[in-house]
Amino acid sequence: HYTFFPGTPRWPDGKSDLTYAFLPANQLPDDAKAVFSRAFQRWAAVTPLTFTATDSYTAADIKIGFFSGDHGDGEPFDGVLGTLAHAFSPPSGRFHLDGDENWVATGDVTTSSLSSAVDLESVAVHEIGHLLGLGHSSVEESIMYPTITSRTKKVDLATDDVQGIQVLY
Numbered sequence: 001h002y003t004f005f006p007g008t009p010r011w012p013d014g015k016s017d018l019t020y021a022f023l024p025a026n027q028l029p030d031d032a033k034a035v036f037s038r039a040f041q042r043w044a045a046v047t048p049l050t051f052t053a054t055d056s057y058t059a060a061d062i063k064i065g066f067f068s069g070d071h072g073d074g075e076p077f078d079g080v081l082g083t084l085a086h087a088f089s090p091p092s093g094r095f096h097l098d099g100d101e102n103w104v105a106t107g108d109v110t111t112s113s114l115s116s117a118v119d120l121e122s123v124a125v126h127e128i129g130h131l132l133g134l135g136h137s138s139v140e141e142s143i144m145y146p147t148i149t150s151r152t153k154k155v156d157l158a159t160d161d162v163q164g165i166q167v168l169y
């Protein structure tokens with residue numbers, strides 16, 4: 001079953017059109033940007049929320065960045081595997097990914113020759129759930145279930161994810 005963060009934080013009703021931007025220093029390839037766009041659309045499809053990319057990192061509601069090791073927020077990344085990414089509850093909008101992972105943004109992660117390959121879209125869909133206010137779910141099929149293995153792709157929202165997000169928005 002779905003959960004929320006303590007106090008049930010959510011983006012306020014007047015703030016349903018959210019913008020997102022990538023840390024300019026990261027210089028992401030277009031295929032990686034397309035992965036985030038698809039991941040946001042999965043949540044937009046089942047809520048009144050919209051997500052629009054913007055070039056202004058400082059003005060964006062949701063700030064996405066890849067970082068390695070200690071990056072100044074007290075939650076350092078740990079190299080290959082272990083922690084892959086983290087996102088903070090609303091209205092923080094901070095979405096950080098571990099720059100040391102072997103991210104797969106194109107092609108089929110399930111047949112990657114790297115045993116440590118991690119599917120970027122699967123992690124993005126999960127972290128966006130956190131950004132919107134969902135905690136972890138006990139339903140194994142759900143996107144918000146707290147375990148994912150490398151070389152796995154899980155990007156479709158389960159009924160449990162949809163029910164949880166529709167309580168919030």
Ligand code: TQI
Nearest residue numbers: 082083084085086122123126130145146147148
């Ligand atoms: N990162 C954890 C996560 O996103 C960070 C975390 C731990 C967390 N406890 C939390 C975030 C409580 C919010 C609330 O769950 S992770 C998965 C999953 C991670 C884990 O790198 O371990 C995914 C990132 F759930 F599948 F295991 C993405 Cl999809």
Ligand code: ZN
Nearest residue numbers: 071073075096
């Ligand atoms: Zn961080």
Ligand code: ZN
Nearest residue numbers: 126130136146
């Ligand atoms: Zn999580």
